Amino acid sequence: METLLATLVSGLVLGSLYALMASGLSVVWTTLGVFNFAHGALMMIGAFIAWTISEALGLGLIAGIAGGTAAAAVIGIVIERFLVRPFYGSRAMLLITVMTTLAAMIILEKGALMIWGARLKQLPRLVEGEVSILGATISAHEAILVALAPLLLIAIWQFTVRSATGRSLRAVGQNQESAALIGIDVPVAFAIAFGLSAALAGLTGTLLGSIRFITPTMGVEPLVKAMIVVIFGGLGSLGATAGAAYVIGFIEALLILWIGLYWTPFALFLLMIVVLVFRPNGIFGGRG
Amino acid sequence: MKTSLLRAALPLAALAVLAVVPVFAIDSFTRHLFIIAFIYAIIASNWNLSLGHCGVFNFGHLTFFGVGVYTAAIAAKTYGVDPWIAILLGGPAAAVAAFLIAAPVARLKGIYVVLVTFAFGQLVMQLVLSQSATTGGAQGMVRIPYLRLGDYSFLKDYKLGYYYVALGLLVVSTLFLKLVIDSPFGKSLKAVRDAEDYAAARGISVSRQRILVLILSAIFTGIAGGFYAIYLRVASPDVFGFGTLSLALSMVLIGGVGTTYGPIAAALALTFATEALAGIRGFEEARFIVIAVAMILVLRLAPGGLLRLLELLVPKSLR
Structure with a gap:
């Protein structure tokens, strides 16, 4: 019973991480119809900038987290402006933007390696100490991640439902021409969606930088997991994506307990194939 | 008339030039670059078959190459298979991998094809990393047996033998691709790419063509992978x-x-x-x-x- 509880709690930590990653991908997808391969790299840049501000410059962790998040947002907007926007209206836009964001990922990863080197880095934790949930112990920092993830998801959801800007993002996602006709600035909406998504990635990176090591390739594994999440949940809606993230987190934690760390990726992949064969648009549907 | 003449003559002229390159490039490093370039040429031109000619958003093509690399490496080193045979084994192994991924992908559309083929590559890499008893894990495999022909060792003569084997593979692969592309099957691939609904209406099975094109594009990619492993005598997870x-x-x-x-x-x-x-x-x-x-x-x-x-x-x- 105690191992099962511990497993569920570790699944909650994984699920929170995947939810933050995948919801960023979902925001960009629903607004622009672009899958951003550089999403994991933006997370990594956030962590490195945070480390530079907090550790190398000694300005403190809070300043680091703010700086890392802001830097990721700026780079996200730059990617949208120069690597995504020029290809709008092109027939092969989906494929082209996969390639340009892949190129952006290479540039960011190799750039980070040249700037910061291969030496392992880590951020200090926001708070020290441990927290006990249902008898299972996790670090207080991880507990903050777990608590913050649903709050952020609700905030994004409320933003897209209630605020005029958020609604304009959804309008653009549904029909660009009509959105433009009723006076929505479509390019601005694109930039906001990309900036918001990138900020989310950057923030996730700064939080993860205290739990895992900061390396130029630290974004790859969360990106691949986020891909599995969006295959499960479909990219169409924020709620479905976030729900799928937690489901995958729990399944992964349980699989690690049952069949071990090595075979878990296969079992997850196999599950994904089965889902796709029966539900080509993900378990929760959504557009293809 | 002039069109076809020029189009036919240019590749032949290029081939003639490549055939005499080793006469002028006598150092092993220049030849090594050519050999690597030939291998990449096989990978890229075969990838182009599925991505360019059929419009399948396949981002797992390097997985087929990696499967070829490890098939040849394990066959030659662990099981003592003759390196020539080991190279060729890369082809069917990659084709099987292609079939495994093609079956679920054939029904999918758009971004989901990208995601699944990409995730498949990551999965195979995980397999290679985790089964370190067979694959050497993150360190990879080294000292893989090299090519011989009778008493002749291919390590001699500044890679001259390897150069011509690689060039020969590229020529055969290119002829194979031309054969596929110019055939009625190749035209049906373009139909699937450019007008999916029309192709289906004319009785072309879109899913079947997608599965076939992925398998066909994997064969020479896998053989190139096998050659890569035997030539460099190393198999490393970096290929993924x-x-x-x-x-x-x-x-x-x-x-x-x-x-x-x-x-x-x-x-x-x-x-x-x-x-x-x-x-x-x-x-x-x-x-x-x-x-x-x-x-x-x-x-x-x-x-x-x-x-x-x-x-x-x-x-x-x-x-």
Whole structure:
């Protein structure tokens, strides 16, 4: 019973991480119809900038987290402006933007390696100490991640439902021409969606930088997991994506307990194939 | 008339030049670059078959190459299979991998094809890393048996033997691709790419063509992988990484998606360009940035690839 509880709690930590990653991908997808391969790299840049501000410059962790998040947002907007926007209206836009964001990922990863080197880095934790949930112990920092993830998801959801800007993002996602006709600035909406998504990635990176090591390739594994999440949940809606993230987190934690760390990726992949064969648009549907 | 003559003569002339290159390039490093370029040319031109000619958003093509690499490495080193046979085994092994991934992918659309093929590559890499007793894990495999022909060791003569084996593989692979592309099957692939509904209405099974094209594109990619392992005598999980993927992708893009010889020409040019960049101090990592930027510029400025751009420069009367 105690191992099962511990497993569920570790699944909650994984699920929170995947939810933050995948919801960023979902925001960009629903607004622009672009899958951003550089999403994991933006997370990594956030962590490195945070480390530079907090550790190398000694300005403190809070300043680091703010700086890392802001830097990721700026780079996200730059990617949208120069690597995504020029290809709008092109027939092969989906494929082209996969390639340009892949190129952006290479540039960011190799750039980070040249700037910061291969030496392992880590951020200090926001708070020290441990927290006990249902008898299972996790670090207080991880507990903050777990608590913050649903709050952020609700905030994004409320933003897209209630605020005029958020609604304009959804309008653009549904029909660009009509959105433009009723006076929505479509390019601005694109930039906001990309900036918001990138900020989310950057923030996730700064939080993860205290739990895992900061390396130029630290974004790859969360990106691949986020891909599995969006295959499960479909990219169409924020709620479905976030729900799928937690489901995958729990399944992964349980699989690690049952069949071990090595075979878990296969079992997850196999599950994904089965889902796709029966539900080509993900378990929760959504557009293809 | 002139069109077909020029189109037929140019590749033959290029082949003739490549056949005599070792006479002038007598050092093993230059020959090594050519051999690597030939391997990349096979990867890129076969990838172009599924991506360019059939429009399958396959981002797991390097997985087929990696499967070939490890099949040959394990066959030759662990099971003592003759290296020649081990190289060829890479082909069917990669074809099986292609079938496994093609079956679920054939029914999917758009971004989901990208995600699943990409995730498949990551999965195979996980398999290689976790089964370290068989694959050597993150360290990879070394000291794989080398090629021999009777008493002749291919390690001799500054890689002359390897050069011609690699060139021969590229020629056979290219003939195979031309055969596929010019056949009625090849035309049906273009129909699937350009007008899926119309193709289906004319009785072409879209799913079946997609599965077949992925399997066909995997065969020579896997053999090239087998040759890569036997030639370098090393198998490393790096082949599944983003570096190789982006390099091969840039060759397809810069050479021209859907052209026959573009990716081959781009593979030769880019291999030499990146190796030259790697020679400059501090550019070992930056060369990938240069390639990524080049990829973006080609997509932005010359979406048909540089070969199409060159074709436009040739006067109409000669085309």
